[in-house]
Amino acid sequence: MNKRYRPNVSAVILSSEYPKKCEIFIAKRIDMKDIWQFPQGGIDQGENPQEALKRELKEEIGTNAIEILAQYPQWINYDFPSSVAHKFYPFDGQSQKYFLVRLKSNALINIATPVPEFSEYAFVEFDKIFDRIKHFKKPIYKQVLDYFKKEGFLSC
Incomplete structure (x- = not known):
């Protein structure tokens, strides 16, 4: 059986203080217990990944005032865990394009969006993210963070 993967983007967001401070944005999902993640979302018909990234960030964290620093060179596929797979039918998983971005100094984060996905957020030091x-x-x-670091896009 061929698996169907939903095209998706994900953002590794550095604070506007980068490179002086190396802190990465993570947020706690509303719909899953104690799950912290990078913002992400589907790519709509007719959108390119960069357009989807900016739209998703505006929808999820209330701002798309970012500077794109790099992107992971490949798409990364993953299957949904069986406990949540039914929510995403007809897709078996997602195919994600990861971007490394830096918030602009005027960016104002607001997770109380019209359709909130997160209950809280934090900027976490690189070595404390996991x-x-x-x-x-x-x-x-x-894998993604190691790539950005190894390639010199992320200096923490």
Whole structure:
């Protein structure tokens, strides 16, 4: 059986203080217990990944005042865990494009959006990020962060 993956974007967001401070934005999902993640969302028909990234950030964190620093070179596929897979039918998982972005100094985060996805957020130091991210995407997040660091896009 061929699996169907929903095209999706995800943002590793650095604070506007970067590179003076190396803090990454994570947010706690409203619909899952103690799940912290990077903002992400689907790519709509006719959108390119950069357009989807800016739209999703505006929808999820109330701002798209960002500077794109880099993108992960490949799409990363993952399957939904069986406990939530029914919510995403007809898709079996997502195919994600990851972006490394920096908030502009005038960016105002507001997670109390018209359709909120997050109950709280934090800027976490690079070496503390996996103290909060413990779910099935942890290996993917590690792969992406390691790439951005190894390639010199992220200096923490």
